[in-house]
Amino acid sequence: MFKKKNISLAVIRRLPRYLRYVEDLLNHDVMRISSSELSQRMGYTASQVRQDFNNFGGFGQQGYGYSTQVLYENLVKILGLDRNFKMVIVGVGNLGQALANYANFYKKGFRLIGLFDIDPQKVGKTIRDIKIEHIDRLKDFIKKNDVDIGVLCVPADVAQEVADIMVEGGIKGIWNFTAKEIEVKGDVVVENVHLIDSLMVLSYKLNEKLLEKERIK
Numbered sequence: 023m024f025k026k027k028n029i030s031l032a033v034i035r036r037l038p039r040y041l042r043y044v045e046d047l048l049n050h051d052v053m054r055i056s057s058s059e060l061s062q063r064m065g066y067t068a069s070q071v072r073q074d075f076n077n078f079g080g081f082g083q084q085g086y087g088y089s090t091q092v093l094y095e096n097l098v099k100i101l102g103l104d105r106n107f108k109m110v111i112v113g114v115g116n117l118g119q120a121l122a123n124y125a126n127f128y129k130k131g132f133r134l135i136g137l138f139d140i141d142p143q144k145v146g147k148t149i150r151d152i153k154i155e156h157i158d159r160l161k162d163f164i165k166k167n168d169v170d171i172g173v174l175c176v177p178a179d180v181a182q183e184v185a186d187i188m189v190e191g192g193i194k195g196i197w198n199f200t201a202k203e204i205e206v207k208g209d210v211v212v213e214n215v216h217l218i219d220s221l222m223v224l225s226y227k228l229n230e231k232l233l234e235k236e237r238i239k
């Protein structure tokens with residue numbers, strides 16, 4: 023598949039939204055959509071949608087628009103969702119347990135195969151048929167099972183040391199939920215998640231509306 027180099031993160035971050043939307047169209051048996059309709063419904067401009075897809079060769083046909091099936095298959099491939107990644111969660115507290123119980127990861131090809139914690143009260147218990155193992159077993163487990171993704175759900179003060187263990191084991195990517203900016207060696211990729219950032223964006227939008235109302239008064 024054609025792919026431009028150095029595609030901006032902003033474009034990549036829009037791809038899951040395109041995928042969700044196209045999936046919804048397919049579920050409603052909509053097999054074709056024009057770029058203007060797609061852009062209108064998603065709140066983007068038609069040229070932005072075209073530019074986004076042109077990074078990957080563009081999937082539309084002049085005068086036809088997009089086949090939703092073709093769009094879907096391409097987005098799945100671009101996002102690597104056809105690969106089936108193996109994943110472990112480290113830190114099975116509030117967040118780790120919530121993620122472990124979230125079944126939708128499986129539907130997208132992320133297979134949770136291990137849970138790890140340091141707390142003897144938690145080690146040995148199971149969540150969705152997966153036994154929580156002691157952190158001491160993490161490195162060997164990653165090596166033996168060729169784990170792709172490590173989900174970091176431990177307290178921030180131990181995030182770096184746990185990330186180091188993951189890297190030593192040969193992890194390929196870390197989904198970091200902690201507030202700590204971890205450092206990794208080699209070509210390990212890190213994606214940081216901060217739910218609070220999204221909440222602050224909501225706060226910004228609310229604030230804008232309130233300021234507008236106050237101006238009108």
Ligand SMILES: NC(=O)c1ccc[n+]([C@@H]2O[C@H](COP(=O)([O-])OP(=O)(O)OC[C@H]3O[C@@H](n4cnc5c(N)ncnc54)[C@H](O)[C@@H]3O)[C@@H](O)[C@H]2O)c1
Nearest residue numbers: 113114115116117139140141175176177178199215216217
């Ligand atoms: N990114 C976000 O939006 C977001 C949201 C909520 C929480 N968090 C962060 O996620 C992390 C977990 O939050 P929580 O509420 O689940 O905390 P928690 O205290 O409920 O869970 C932390 C778990 O990590 C385990 N742990 C501690 N040290 C460990 C080690 N060395 N090795 C393995 N396991 C270890 C603990 O036993 C516990 O089970 C925190 O860093 C928190 O700040 C991030």
